[in-house]
Amino acid sequence: MKPAPFEYIAAESLEEALTALQLNSPEGKILAGGQSLLPLLNLRLTKPKILVDLNAISGLDGIRETPGSLAIGAMTRQSKIEDSSLVRERLPILAEAIRYIGHVAIRHRGTIGGSLAHADPAAELPAVALALDAKFAIAGRGGDRIISAEEFFLDFLTTALAPDEILRQIVFPVLRPFSGYALEEVARRHGDFAIAGVVVIVDLDDAGKIDEARVALFGVAPTAVRARQAERALLGRELDDSGIADAAALLEEVLDPPADIRASSAYRKHVAAILLSRALKRAVQLCQTRRIL
Ligand SMILES: Cc1cc2nc3c(=O)[nH]c(=O)nc-3n(C[C@H](O)[C@H](O)[C@H](O)COP(=O)(O)OP(=O)(O)OC[C@H]3O[C@@H](n4cnc5c(N)ncnc54)[C@H](O)[C@@H]3O)c2cc1C
Numbered sequence: 001m002k003p004a005p006f007e008y009i010a011a012e013s014l015e016e017a018l019t020a021l022q023l024n025s026p027e028g029k030i031l032a033g034g035q036s037l038l039p040l041l042n043l044r045l046t047k048p049k050i051l052v053d054l055n056a057i058s059g060l061d062g063i064r065e066t067p068g069s070l071a072i073g074a075m076t077r078q079s080k081i082e083d084s085s086l087v088r089e090r091l092p093i094l095a096e097a098i099r100y101i102g103h104v105a106i107r108h109r110g111t112i113g114g115s116l117a118h119a120d121p122a123a124e125l126p127a128v129a130l131a132l133d134a135k136f137a138i139a140g141r142g143g144d145r146i147i148s149a150e151e152f153f154l155d156f157l158t159t160a161l162a163p164d165e166i167l168r169q170i171v172f173p174v175l176r177p178f179s180g181y182a183l184e185e186v187a188r189r190h191g192d193f194a195i196a197g198v199v200v201i202v203d204l205d206d207a208g209k210i211d212e213a214r215v216a217l218f219g220v221a222p223t224a225v226r227a228r229q230a231e232r233a234l235l236g237r238e239l240d241d242s243g244i245a246d247a248a249a250l251l252e253e254v255l256d257p258p259a260d261i262r263a264s265s266a267y268r269k270h271v272a273a274i275l276l277s278r279a280l281k282r283a284v285q286l287c288q289t290r291r292i293l
Helices: 014-024 037-042 078-083 085-090 092-098 104-109 112-118 124-131 228-234 241-254 265-292
Strands: 007-010 028-031 050-053 063-066 069-073 135-140 143-148 153-155 166-173 180-186 196-204 210-218
Touching: 007 014, 014 028, 014 050, 014 135, 014 166, 063 085, 069 085, 078 092, 078 104, 078 112, 085 092, 092 124, 092 180, 092 196, 112 124, 112 166, 124 180, 124 196, 124 210, 180 265, 196 265, 210 228, 210 241, 210 265, 228 241, 241 265
Parallel strands: 007 050, 028 050
Antiparallel strands: 063 069, 069 166, 135 143, 135 166, 180 196, 196 210
């Protein structure tokens, strides 16, 4: 199929893009890498009056180090983040997560902002943003507003972005030097969206007990979600088999995943608990290794 007819503007500045969106709100759509939007256009699942292309705007991409965090422009290609030595050093969980997105060609076009704004519940990056407590800088006609990842993802493919706003930048607090981290997911084939997935970040205290645990899940709810009960249950514990089993059991108790043609709700719930166990083991091992080195 071909898209329904639309107007097109290659904006040359953020102001021009914001004006075009405001004049056409709510019938304008932003074009970033097009990896999610073009299939939706071609299937006529969305029929915007105008496409506002952000690709010619300078200053919307790039990775900048600020004290304690990395600020990443929304138009930064996923492959650029994956290959960045700064990201690999300071935010290795982000580089690891991007390797699971589709295939190389998709990551060369797809942007970090596009993935977050699209808010697919099975996508990796929203879960990473939640686990890292990232902050989103959203540009509107009145200037920027900053919201947390938890405030950004509202529902299935729905975010806190108004139709005339643009996600401009995402600020990720960097990992502590000894933090352990892991992403585990199950997908039918490499490059497919996950059926279920887990992101874990842990820190251990000097006695080897869990000092901080962050757990975010994807593919198991209308949005990526933090597993707060499991996080609380892990605090102060040594991660032996019973600690892992308790956290996994708690997760199974609170989750109520959707069913679709790829998996039943019960399967997703079961798999999420197993993925959590695997991710916890891997993250804690990494934490122990980083403390020794
Ligand atoms: C075959 C295939 C497999 C894939 N597999 C995966 C996968 O395993 N995991 C995964 O996470 N993703 C996957 N994707 C999606 C991919 O990550 C996309 O790159 C991403 O979802 C969208 O990024 P984009 O830059 O292409 O955005 P676009 O497609 O251009 O835009 C997506 C949506 O976000 C809006 N938008 C874009 N940028 C902004 C902005 N700065 N501010 C406000 N709104 C904005 C657009 O208007 C649109 O609604 C896959 C895609 C394909 C084609």
